[in-house]
Amino acid sequence: MSFELRETFDSVPWTVYFWFFFGFQYFVYGQLVSRLISQLPNYYVYYGTGLLIIMTFNVASWSGRRFVEGAHEGRLRYILSLPIRRGELFLEQLVVGLIANIVRIGPPLVFVLWINGMSPPMMLTSTLVLLSMSVGIMGIMISLSFIAFKSFDIYSAIVASMSAILIRFSTILYPLSFMPSSYASVARFNPLTYGADLLRNVLNIDVSQLLNPGISVVVVAAVGISMLTLGMALVPRTLEGVRSS
Amino acid sequence: MDSAVETFGLTKSYGSAKAFVKALDGLDLKVRQGEILVLLGPNGSGKTTLLHLLSTVLKPTAGTATVMGYDIVKQSLQVRETVGISFQEPRGFWRHKPYHILSFHAAIYGLSGEERSKVVDQTLKDFDLWPSRNKKFMELSGGQGKRLEVAKLFVHRPSVAIFDEPTAMVDLDGKRMIWDRIRGLREQGSTVIVATNEVREAEYLADRISIMKGGKEVVTEGLRTLKDSITGGDVVEVGVSPAISSEALKAISDVPGTVRITQVSENMLNAFVNRSEDWLPRMMASVQSLDVRITSIRVSEPSLDDVFLHYTGKEVASIHA
Numbered sequence: 001m002s003f004e005l006r007e008t009f010d011s012v013p014w015t016v017y018f019w020f021f022f023g024f025q026y027f028v029y030g031q032l033v034s035r036l037i038s039q040l041p042n043y044y045v046y047y048g049t050g051l052l053i054i055m056t057f058n059v060a061s062w063s064g065r066r067f068v069e070g071a072h073e074g075r076l077r078y079i080l081s082l083p084i085r086r087g088e089l090f091l092e093q094l095v096v097g098l099i100a101n102i103v104r105i106g107p108p109l110v111f112v113l114w115i116n117g118m119s120p121p122m123m124l125t126s127t128l129v130l131l132s133m134s135v136g137i138m139g140i141m142i143s144l145s146f147i148a149f150k151s152f153d154i155y156s157a158i159v160a161s162m163s164a165i166l167i168r169f170s171t172i173l174y175p176l177s178f179m180p181s182s183y184a185s186v187a188r189f190n191p192l193t194y195g196a197d198l199l200r201n202v203l204n205i206d207v208s209q210l211l212n213p214g215i216s217v218v219v220v221a222a223v224g225i226s227m228l229t230l231g232m233a234l235v236p237r238t239l240e241g242v243r244s245s
Numbered sequence: 246m247d248s249a250v251e252t253f254g255l256t257k258s259y260g261s262a263k264a265f266v267k268a269l270d271g272l273d274l275k276v277r278q279g280e281i282l283v284l285l286g287p288n289g290s291g292k293t294t295l296l297h298l299l300s301t302v303l304k305p306t307a308g309t310a311t312v313m314g315y316d317i318v319k320q321s322l323q324v325r326e327t328v329g330i331s332f333q334e335p336r337g338f339w340r341h342k343p344y345h346i347l348s349f350h351a352a353i354y355g356l357s358g359e360e361r362s363k364v365v366d367q368t369l370k371d372f373d374l375w376p377s378r379n380k381k382f383m384e385l386s387g388g389q390g391k392r393l394e395v396a397k398l399f400v401h402r403p404s405v406a407i408f409d410e411p412t413a414m415v416d417l418d419g420k421r422m423i424w425d426r427i428r429g430l431r432e433q434g435s436t437v438i439v440a441t442n443e444v445r446e447a448e449y450l451a452d453r454i455s456i457m458k459g460g461k462e463v464v465t466e467g468l469r470t471l472k473d474s475i476t477g478g479d480v481v482e483v484g485v486s487p488a489i490s491s492e493a494l495k496a497i498s499d500v501p502g503t504v505r506i507t508q509v510s511e512n513m514l515n516a517f518v519n520r521s522e523d524w525l526p527r528m529m530a531s532v533q534s535l536d537v538r539i540t541s542i543r544v545s546e547p548s549l550d551d552v553f554l555h556y557t558g559k560e561v562a563s564i565h566a
Contacts, residue, residue, distance in 0.1 A: 074336025081300045082353050083325040 015104055018059060022108040025051055040175065045205055048112045050172040052105065052130065053196045057167065059104045060134040061159055063097030064141020071145065072152060090232050094138065101134045102127075118203060125202045132224045133195040139227025143234050172196045175209035194219035249405055249436035250276035250299060254308035257294050257460075268294040270460035271308065276405075276438060281431050282465075283447040284440040285553065286457035292440035293333060294460075296407050299438070300330040313404055329403035333410045333440075335390035339383040343374050343393050346382065347400050354401035364400055371426065372396040373419070387414040395423055399430070406430055408439045412446060424449050444549045454549075458557045471552045477504030478551060479521035483528070484513050484541035493537050500528045512540070521546070 026048055034044035070076045079089060109130065113123050140162075147155045167173070169183060170192040176184050187193045198216035200206060210216075257269040269291040276282045284292045297303040299312060301321040309316055315323040338346055347365045356364055369375045372392045377385060385393065391414045398406050408427065412420040427450060431437050439450055447454055448468060455465040464471065472478060485493065488511040497516060498506050502524040505517040518524040521544045529539065547555075 073339070074332065074334060075338060077297075077302055077332065078336075080302045081325060081328075081330050082350075083322060084353070085322060 014062070018055065018104040019107060021058075022051060022055055025054075026108075026112070039178070040206070040209075042206075045116055046175075046200070047173070048116070049200055049203060049205060050196060052109055052112060053133070053172045053192060053199065054167055055105050055108060056101065056130045056133050056195075057137055057163060057192065059101045060097070060137035061141050061163060063100055063134075064138045064145075065156075065159065067093055067097070067138075067142050068145045068152075068155065086235075087232065090235055093142075094135070094228070097138050098131060098134060101131065105130060105134075113203070116203075122203055126199055129195065129199045129202055129220065132220050133192075136191065136220070136224040136227045139224070139229075139231040142231040143227060145235065166190055166192050170196060171210075175206065176211065177209055191219055191223040194223075247277060248275045248311075249278040250274070250310065250312050250438070252295075252299075252308065252310040255295070255298060255305055255310050256307040257291075257298060257303060258306045267460055269298070269305075272460065272462055274455060274462050274465065276436060277453075278436050279431065279434065280452040281427070281437040281439060281450050283451035283454045284438065284457055285442070285444075285447050285454055285549075286440075287557065288442070290457040291460035292457055293409055295457075296330060296409050296438065296440055299324075299405075300328050300407055301325055302330070327403060328405045328407060329398040329401060330407040331395045331398050331409065331411060333413065335385075335387075335394035335414075339381070341382055342379050343369060343382070343385070344378045346393065347396060350397045351400045356401070368396050368399050371399065373422070388416055388419055391415050392419060392423070395426075399426060402430065402433065402435060404435060406435045406437045408437070410441055410443075411439060412441075412443070420446070444553070448549055456553060456556045463556045468549065471549070472547050473520055475547050475552060475555045476519060477517035478547035478555075479518050479524070480545045481516045481518055481521050481525065481528075482509070482513065482541070482543040482545075483516060483539060485532075486512060486538045486540045488512055489514060490535075490537075493532060493535050496531045496535060497528055500524060500531055502527065 030044055030047045030051065034047055037043040040046060067076070070079075080086075084092075106127070109127065110123065113126065118126075141159065144155065144158065147158060169186045170190045171187060172192060176187060176193065176197075179187060194211060194216040197210040198213060198220055201210055201213040201216065252272050252274045255269055255272040255274075256267070259266045259268060268289075272291070272295065274295075284295065286292050294303065298305055298317060299310060301317055301324050304318060309318050311317070312324045313327045315327060317324050338349075341349075344365060347368055348361060351361045351365055366375075369378050372395070374389060374392060374396065377389055382390065382393070391412070395408065395411050398408070406427075411427065412423050415423060424446065427437060427439065431452075437450075439446070441447055451468060453465055453467050454471060456463045456471075464474070466474065483497070489508060494506065494508070494514070497503065497514070500518075502519045503516055504519065507515045507517075509515055516524070516528070525542070525544075532539065
């Protein structure tokens, strides 16, 4: 695993990019846009947590995409030929992805929570929420890898479209009560809505605007577990059935 | 156990009903323990797919195979512990250095500490990679990358070593070095399977050659047997004095093993025969009574290209196109 991690983190510019993306969005865009919004008190804090969800989505997508790229580049093919069980291989990829997520999301998360005066238990719980979401998102991206074996362009387009749709039709940037009813009815089926609301519940931000935390916990856990299971079932079939180069 | 590898109706198909490809079509093949078997076939003949199935990178659609007695589907982990594969294209950990790549490979196969360092250092030196050991994989030349890909198998020396086009992209000196090392691997007890498009490579390495076409094995034999199997494959150029008479021509044509005679000049003919070593004494005996003096004899046996053409209908040169 250390070998995989070294490969992942040798690409320092990516980690710096994720932190830069957060800093720029939070301090420039977040500051400016929250001045425009008067209906939601303290939108800047609301936006900061939403940004963490967006980052989680991007970083987890990146990890899933890296898995697919590994297959294309021949790295996975090599690993598949080594005496490692397929289940272990998948879990290792998942753990590497999670560690990458922690390294890339951890500092911005701690920073946002610290400047908003959050307690260590809140920090720990919110980290767990974000990691659960990461597992689900990575599971989705890896499960979709079979598309990439037909066309990497189609895979990239689908992932980009999914990102655009899932983030906009969710409570990441605006609460459910502010959405037109047609948008809100779509957003209620979006797992990111439950993840975003759960994170804000944990952090005690605008609780009156949020979905029931019990339901959110169930949805986030169910999506994480089901996507992980789906990924574990699909990946070996996808990889072992893929055409040799 | 005579066979290191045995396949039973091994089949691998890809794609949907619209674009269905049967890469391997009910292959039955045996690889003897301790031999070098070379798979020779045009692109798309199923060589790479077979190697990927034997190393459990892919799963068969139907049929199965055993490697050192382990089933590739039911005992895939044990198969992976037994087999090592060097892939056709050197790809993988782009940001790592050759030393780390070989060290990781050695660690996976249970080498540790000083022993691992010693083996890795020696392998890097054996494959002329020592000066490049601290370059990143992505900075290596095509030939260096390929040598690194091949070198992995010399770190753990598997019982069954599989090489997919081991000298593609490698210069002439490098080719000879890799061939010698592969033969050395066999001498140390490994069974070796090599897939190639290169006739010289096949001739240099093979104990037996398996010619594949359309996902099936066409023939598997030693090089000598394959050459002998071509009817009229040996060409004997016979010089005679005085000029060839019709009587002499008929006598030579009637020698058992003669397939065809072509008169090149009044003192020279080409005989296309089976097994020239058997045919020549018979021919000499039959012309002796005719008062014909044989002035020269030159024998050329069929090349592996001729064998390939005979069995596949394709010239080896055309498969590189």
